[in-house]
Amino acid sequence: MNYGFVKVAAAVPHVQVADCFYNIEKIERLMRQASEKGVQIMAFPELAVTAYTCLDLFAQQTLLDNAEKALLKLVNDTADLDILTFVGIPLRTENRLFNTAVAFQGGRILGVVPKTHLSNYKEFQEQRWFTSALELQKPTINICGQEYPLDNYLLFNSGHISVGIEICEDLWVPVPPSSLLAMKGANIIFNISASNELIGKHNYLSSLICQQSARCIAGYVYASSGFGESSTDLVFAGNGIIAENGNLLAKSPRFTMEEQLVVSEIDIETLQNDRMVNNSFMRGAAGLLKKETQTIDFEVRVPGGFELTRPVDxxxxxxxxxxxxxxxxxxxxxxxxxxxxxxxxxxAQTAVVGISGGLDSTLALLVTVMTFDALKMPREQIIGITMPGFGTTGRTYNNAVNLIRSLGVTLKEISIKEACLQHFKDINHDPSVHDVTYENSQARERTQILMDVANQENGLVIGTGDLSELALGWATYNGDHMSMYGVNGSIPKTLVKYLVEWVANNRVDEASRLTLLDIVDTPISPELIPADENGNIKQKTEDLVGPYELHDFFLYHFLRFGSHPSKIYFLAQKAFAGAYDNATIKKWLYTFFRRFFQQQFKRSCLPDGPKVGSVSLSPRGDWRMPSDAVSRLWLEEIESLSL
Structure with missing residues (x-):
């Protein structure tokens, strides 16, 4: 596989009802198109060899005999292709007819999966012709003199890839076969279908497919009949849908007279990681999985020049x-x-928030204001403290003061300069040396002020640090690292900006809006180093640790999916094409992992705070890591990456 991705396709060919050899020509043509696109596994609709709408022609021996002949011709004519393919066909065994999916690859039939749940209500009458897989007695089927595996719970395996099949109505029952197949190991489910169109049905179907892919923590590839099926009573619009763990990856247009080939990639690595982390996935399996599952090996092609077609956000x-x-x-x-x-x-009677004029403290103040409004407590009981220091600029100071006033919060201004100078004198530190001692003493002085005022006023210090800073350790230990409740601890920096901007445009008056928008546009900085000669911010965080949009991307894929650095690098190249070159991405990826491991000790003693998204670093929940874990394996992998 390429970084864990498997390229799959849902194909919707033209069909002519009961014209088997015409139909397999169309199937072969789409198979060859898929091969050119690097597809590894694909599916065609239910009964695609004959068409679904043959009705009582399914009882005609001429149709059934020629369907088998056409199938063998298709298998032989595509022997030069190594795509694992599933195609729908009616097949006879045990004196009965079954609606089946045949799996074949490289000129060989691998196995046959019969439909379990036959739709037999309203416009459907499948029990008139077909028998359910639940009534099977033999584990094999004879096709033109050869025996092949036959079971509704076949698994097709190749390394970490495990593929299961269900057919149309199987998806619509309370416990679909795919649920059991997933617990048996299937991480990609293919559904070959012939579902007619009705008002509102498509949206329901799409949600059903996405939901089932989420329940199974699997990829789900759905191929349904299209143009050419009989329109005597029904219309088939052609649906090719590919979903993964609840997310829609790709879908075909409906009601088109063109053939469809919908291609995307299923990320097997992330699916397996989610199943491993979600240890309730296999709960109850012992009571459900009574039936033995037969596995069939196949070879998955790994084509050169792999191209990822699915979007990377x-x-x-x-x-x-x-x-x-x-x-x-x-x-x-x-x-x-x-x-x-x-x-x-x-x-608590009050809440104390240190306001710097930056994004994080602004968001913390906005949350505090909304909370006091919800509790029907006066905003005046919130104390917003601005604490000018050696690096505070006029822009951030004015924004802090203006915001506190416009929101109706009590303003306190307490300069930290004299206290820090006295502290430098006490510890014999030269204030002209702008080192880590110089910077951190300011952060700790500010935290001391906030804590002591909170004690005075019977209040809580509201933390301002965000998720991105916690990941990088961009906080002073026992300084801005600490609070009595950290409301931003699960909010990444890129999202902080959007939240503040959203409030500016939707929730505040004009004066607050202008201040908030200027805060959004202000360079991110701890302002612990004196400003430049023009009074502008000299210490810019992203110049020192790298762009937050890159670090948030790295953080998401590392924590959410446990991805290798090499895979994160590959995805970042696609996501940020044209914005950052490979050397820049690699440089900051190395910085991310180096700092992430070095700074774990700060995350091991974080204050309480609400979990907001799927990624969190709370030591009491989502992330428990030794503070002295070694980063060598990750950094060596990054060093080996080519530009």
Whole structure:
């Protein structure tokens, strides 16, 4: 496999009802197109060899005999192709007719999967012709003199790839065969189908496919009949749908007279990681998996020049369009609910927030304001403290003061300069030496002020640090690293920006809006080094540790999927094509892993805070790592990456 990806396809060929040899010509042509695209596994619709709408012609020996002959011709004519292919065909055995999917590759039939659940209601009458797989007695089927495996629970395995098959109606029952196949190891499910179109049915079907892929933690490839099926009573629009673990990857247009070949990639590595992490996946399997599953080996082709066609989101934490509005509202609700519970439990009268004029403290203040509004507590009981230091610029200072005032919060200004100078004198540190002692003493002085004011006012210090800073260790230990409740601890930096911008455009008055938008545009900085000669920010975080959009991308794929650095590098190249060159991505990827391992000790003692998304670094939940773990394996892999 290429970085764990398997290239799959759902094909919708033209058919002519009962014209088997015409149909296999169309199937072969799509197989060859798929081969040129590097497809490794593909499927055609239910009964594609004959067409689904043959009705009582399924009882005609001429049709059934020629269907078998056409199948063998298709298998032989495509012997030069190494795509594992599933095609629908009616086959006879045990004096009965079965609706089946035949698996073949490289000129060989590998096995046959009969349909389990026959649709026999309203417009469907499959029991008129076919028998359910539940009534099978023999484990093999004879096709033109040769015996092949026959079972509704066949698995086709190649290394880490395990493929299961179900047919149309099988998906629609309460416990689909794919659920059991997944617990037996199938990580890609193919469904060959002939589902007619009705008003509203397509949206339901799409949600059903995505939901089943999520329940199975699997890829799901659905191929359904299209143009050419009989329109006597029904219309078939042609559906090729590919989903993975709840996410729709690709789909074909409907109601087109063109043949369809829908191609995407299933990420086997991430699916297996999710199954391993989600240890409830196999719960209850012992009571359900009574039937033995037969496995059949196949060879998966790994073509050269692998190209990933599925999109890679450069900002996985931040949805776009209408979804962003919904996401922002939900995030604030989670943060507010968490903080409200903590304030009530602690019987706190106030909340103390250190306001720097930067993104993180701004978001923490906004959450605090929303919480006090929800609790019907006056905003004046929130104390916003601005603490100018040696690196504070006029821009950030003014934004901090203006925001506190426009939100109706109580403002306190406490300069840290004199206290820090006294501290430098006490420890015999030269204040002209702008080293880590110089910087961290300021962060710790600010934290001391916040803690002491909270004690004075019977309040809680609301933490401002975000998820990205925690991952990189970009916080002063026992300085801004510490608080009494950290509302931003699960919010990555890229999302902080969107949240603040969303509030600016949707929730505040004009004065606050202008201030918030200027904060969004301000360079990210701890402002612990004096400004330049023009009074501008001199210490820019992203110049020192790298772009946060890259680090958030690395963080997501590392924690969410446990991905190798090499795979993260490969995905980042596609996601940030044209924005960062390979050397830049590799440089900051190395920085990310080096800092992530070095800074774990800060994450091992984080304050409480609400989990917001699927990625979190709380030592009490999602991430428990030894503080002295060694990063050598990860860094050596990055060093070996080619540019």
């Amino acid at each position: 450069p900002h996985p934490f931040t949805p776009s369009g209408d979804a962003l509005k919904e996401r922002c509202e939900e995030i604030f609700q989670i943060q507010v609910a968490g903080l409200a519970k903590r304030i009530l439990h602690a019987h």
